[in-house]
Every structure is written in C-alpha cells, then in structure tokens.
Amino acid sequence: MNTTQTPSSFEQFRGTASYITSPELRDVVNVAVALQKPLLIRGEPGTGKTLLAHTVAEALGAELFHWHIKSTTKAQEGLYVYDTVQRLNDSRFGGADVGDIAQYIKLGAVGKSFTSPERSVLLIDEIDKADMEFPNDLLHELDRMSFEVAETQQLVEAKNRPVVIITSNAEKELPDAFLRRCIFHYIDFPSPEMMAQIVDVHHPYIDKKLAQMCLRRFYALRNNPAVRKKPSTSELVDWIGALIAAGISADTLAREIPFLGVLLKREEDLGQY
Structure with missing residues (x-):
C-alpha cells in the first residue's frame, strides 16, 4: 500500500x-x-x-x-x-x-x-x-x-x-x-476586516460605502444578545446580493434594514426588528 x-x-x-x-x-x-x-x-x-x-x-x-x-x-x-x-x-x-x-x-x-x-x-x-x-x-x-x-x-x-x-x-x-x-x-467567526475581504471576493464591484454599512448592520445583528440564530457569512453574502439587485443605497441602509428575512431565519429574531 x-x-x-x-x-x-x-x-x-x-x-x-x-x-x-x-x-x-x-x-x-x-x-x-x-x-x-x-x-x-x-x-x-x-x-x-x-x-x-x-x-x-x-x-x-x-x-x-x-x-x-x-x-x-x-x-x-x-x-x-x-x-x-x-x-x-x-x-x-x-x-x-x-x-x-x-x-x-x-x-x-x-x-x-x-x-x-x-x-x-x-x-x-x-x-x-x-x-x-x-x-x-x-x-x-x-x-x-x-x-x-x-x-x-x-x-x-x-x-x-x-x-x-x-x-x-x-x-x-x-x-x-x-x-x-x-x-x-x-474556525473563529471572521473579524470585520476578514469579512470585508470575503465580501470583496463575492461582490467585487460593490460600492465601498454600501459595503461598510452592510458590515456595520450585520455585526450589530450578530452582537445583539436577543438574536438567537446569528446570521452567518453565507447569509451576509446573499443579503448583499439582494441589496445590490434592488439598488439599495448606503443611506437607505442607514435608516432601515431591507430584506431582513435573508439574514434572520426565526420569527422571534425578526420580532426584535
């Protein structure tokens, strides 16, 4: 052998x-x-x-x-x-x-x-x-x-x-x-710096301001102790894809969180927002 x-x-x-x-x-x-x-x-x-x-x-x-x-x-x-x-x-x-x-x-x-x-x-x-x-x-x-x-x-x-x-x-x-x-x-969950690199791989043409706001919103969700099912990397990538397809701007994202169901998959978690 x-x-x-x-x-x-x-x-x-x-x-x-x-x-x-x-x-x-x-x-x-x-x-x-x-x-x-x-x-x-x-x-x-x-x-x-x-x-x-x-x-x-x-x-x-x-x-x-x-x-x-x-x-x-x-x-x-x-x-x-x-x-x-x-x-x-x-x-x-x-x-x-x-x-x-x-x-x-x-x-x-x-x-x-x-x-x-x-x-x-x-x-x-x-x-x-x-x-x-x-x-x-x-x-x-x-x-x-x-x-x-x-x-x-x-x-x-x-x-x-x-x-x-x-x-x-x-x-x-x-x-x-x-x-x-x-x-x-x-495997530790990616830091914001590493996550920014991951996002850049999957969405290389994303507006930088939008990318920064996406990460800010994403980690705020993950750090919320009331959220039981924390959103994952793959869900972030999908969510950003939805935002880009819908033409959502960074300014809009600063005021609201569109397509929240792409990130959060439990009714009680969605109820927090």
Whole structure:
C-alpha cells in the first residue's frame, strides 16, 4: 500500500482566490497533510468548514469525495453497501449472474477515496450528526487506510492516502480516542476586516460605502444578545446580493434594514426588528 506522499507545492497551501483563509487555518491544513492525519474542523454554521474541503481539493487538483452525515448514517455506508435488493431482483427476473456477489458491492465515499488512482480529498461532513459510536466505528479504517468486504473477503487498501477533512458543528462531543487521531482546528467567526475581504471576493464591484454599512448592520445583528440564530457569512453574502439587485443605497441602509428575512431565519429574531 502506497501511503507516502512526495513533497509538493500543496505543502504551501494558501487558500484560493475565492476562499479567504487565516494564517492559522493555512498552517493547520499543511500540518495535517504533512503528518497524514485527518483534519477535524469545528466552527459555527456558515464559517466555511465544508467549503474548505472543496478549496483543498481545488488546490490539489484532486477529486473530492463528499460524505454528508445524517442522524441515521452508519459507518459501514461510507465503506461500502451490499445491494441485496438488486441481487434479489436479478434472481427473480434474470439478466445477471447472481452468484457474482462482487457486482452488488457498491463503494461509499471512503471506499472510493481509497481506490482512487490519484490522491483525493475525503470530506466527512458534519460528523457530529451521527450517534456517539459512529466516529469510533471508523477508527480502524482511517488508521490503516484499509477495510475488508465481508461478503467477498476482498481487502480494499488505499492506493494513495486521501487527505481526510472532517467537519463538526460541535452539536455533541466526539470520543477522546477519535480526537487523539486528528489534527484539530476551530474556525473563529471572521473579524470585520476578514469579512470585508470575503465580501470583496463575492461582490467585487460593490460600492465601498454600501459595503461598510452592510458590515456595520450585520455585526450589530450578530452582537445583539436577543438574536438567537446569528446570521452567518453565507447569509451576509446573499443579503448583499439582494441589496445590490434592488439598488439599495448606503443611506437607505442607514435608516432601515431591507430584506431582513435573508439574514434572520426565526420569527422571534425578526420580532426584535
């Protein structure tokens, strides 16, 4: 199994033109790649955790395998699934050799990243959505970069060790044994200065006075303790797009907050304004 990576320019990862990163985030990505360990990213929704994996894949020129976790997701599904329903249908209606079980084995995102002919990026997204045993169920496979298909006794080994990025919204604590195997980084919510750079990336032609007023209004909303669901970066970008499309000026924005429903998503929060 080839899990040794040769040095490349990616070890100097600096983000991309469309993804603004802090120096700390750039460093931790490079450390995780150098040490060949999963990178666990935490932060509130809307801080760019999922988008980071897309950016890393773009910087690598690598394929991204995205495994979005739900409350009902089982670790086995990321490795492979045995399509018993299809095999039953084939046995009833013909058209396939049902004795060849291998054709009914469908690799999941983890399995596909292991068998990729080139180094890939594996995103395990929102791991804290699953039950508490889910992370521990993946420890062996992520450590050894291999697993066995029980139905065929086939050993699936990583041809090229993928870059593993795991995101969490911190909805529940993850097991210590799992945390020990990861490089960890918490993405702080962007400062006004960094947010101004993000806005400039998404709306490069925005009037500067309008951009400043948008940020002032946005952070005032976020800093209001009565607002329970704080608006995120993506909501700010959408809101500014709506303001630009409607021709809202900075002076108008100083007096009122149009399209507040783009920023605030709870009735009780809207009631504050």
